[in-house]
Structures are given as C-alpha cells and as structure tokens.
Amino acid sequence: MTWYEKLLLVAAMVVFMECFAWATHKYVMHGWGWGWHRSHHEPHDGALEKNDLYAVTFAAIVIGLFVVGIYLEPVWWIAFGITVYGAIYAFVHDMLVHQRFGMRWVPRRGYFKRLHQAHRLHHAVKGKDGGVSFGFLFAPDPVKLKRRLGERASR
Template identity: 60%
Template sequence: MSILGPVLIVIATVAAMEGVAYSVHRWIMHGPLGWGWHNSHHEDRHGPFEKNDLYAVVFALLSILLFMLGGRWWPWLWWIGIGMSVYGVIYFVVHDGLVHQRWPFRYVPRQGYFRRLYQAHRLHHAVEGRDDCVSFGFVYAPPVDDLKARLRASGALAERRSRHKDAWQPESGAD
C-alpha cells in the first residue's frame, strides 16, 4: 500500500468524524438515550471530569477496536482508527481546551475561525436543557448571526431570561 492511500483514508476519516460527531451530539447526546451522560456537560463541573467524558472513552474504545481489526485482518481499518484518533485529539484541544477552558490557562480567541467556533459553542450552551440548542458540530461552526437568529426564533433565550428574572426575589423588608 502506497502512502497516498493511508493519508487519504486518515483525512477522509477526520472529515467524516465531524459528521458522525454532529449526529451523535444532536440525536444521541441530546436525545433521550444519551442525555443521562451528556447533561453533566451542560451543568457546572465540579472536579476535572464529568460524566459526559464517557463518550470520549466510548470513541477511544471504538478506535482501539479498529486498530485491533486493522492490525490483524483489514489494514485499512487501522488507518481509520488513526483518523478517529486524530479527530479525538482535535476535539480535545478545540472543544475541551479552547471552548471549555479545561486547560491550566485561559485563552479566549479574539478573531477568526477559533473565535467563531468559541462563540458558536457558547451559544449551544445558552439554552438550558437538551431542547432548542444550536450548533452541534465540534470543529465546524455555522455563522454566529444565524445561530443567534435561530435562538431568538425558538424563544428559548426569552424563556431562559424570564426564568432567571423570576428566580431572583429581593428579601422582604430589604431597603
């Protein structure tokens, strides 16, 4: 096998993984089957890990399985495992590190692609609960203005503002 074949398999797998990640995030993690793990990601984290991190373990185990099958019988599966692993590293650096600041330092991008990605994912978390969220991809972000328009149209932000406003009550007798 020439080097071109494996390189193309890895690149195609990384690209395909964004579609897989979008689909899993949208319809499994935010669906009734996966919300039990994923809701921890939409709440305040206490400690270095959250239940949602189990999804990374599942994808790592799938990648390991591909390495095993590819090493034993079908070599092209090994290269797909490499592509999944590369996507996992990208996810860890961009999503966990850049967006959710799970690094030991804080960096907020001020311009360009990373700013758009950061803003899109912050808008994903602007909605409480699993419904009416936007932007389910991890390395692709739709235009921020489009996401804001979708959030306004859904009424989810107005509902959130109303809920938080009603939750605050001044103490009786306070001056």
C-alpha cells in the same frame, strides 16, 4: 497501501467524524443519551463529568479498531484518522472552548473565534431541547445562531 491512500483515508475519516459527531451530539447525546451528556450542560466543580464517558466509550472502540488493524491495514488507518479527529476535538472543544487542562486562550478573531462563539451558543441552552450548533469543527455563523435562538425564545 501507498502514502497518498493513507493520507486520503485519514482526511476522509476526519471529515466523516465531524458529521458523525454532529449526528451523535444532536440525536443521541441530546436524545436517549442525555443522561450522560446533561453533566456537560450543567455547572460543576469536579474535573471530570459524566459526559466524559462518551470519550471513554469512543476510545475503547478505537482501540478495538487498532487491534483489528494489525491484521487489516486500512482499518489501522481508519482508527488513526478517528484518533486525529479525537485529538483535534479535545483541543478545540475541551481546551479552547471549555478551558480544561489549564488552557486560557480566548481567540479574538478568525476561525477559532467563530468556533468558540458557536459552541458557546450551543451552551446557551441549558436543557435537552431547543439547542443550536451541534457540530464542532464546522461552525455556523454566530450571528445566524443568535437569531435562531432569539426566534425560539420568543415563540
């Protein structure tokens, strides 16, 4: 593979994973997978939450892909693209929004502020249903999200 084929594949995987994460979060984690995800919507004292099992599951799949990638080069780069997304996700979601691992930076403007607010609004709904903003890197306008939450609350 040429370097630009690799780069394209990694970039495509990051975009694909954002769509995949959105769908998984909306339909699996807030669906039949709520048993694990609930812990992420409830306050707790421990450093770990049951929801982290999702990260462990995805990591196991990616390790499997890396192993296949030893024999099939494109699969290795697909696994690498998923890992890049995983790293961005861990930084934005776990560190930036949820302040895990000792991170204490609250963005005051720009794209990161929007991301931060959008995911905070996802957590404004404590239960399984009626939530907004299931994506992570693609953050909808917080003003629109608030309006949608308001409409649902008044129904």
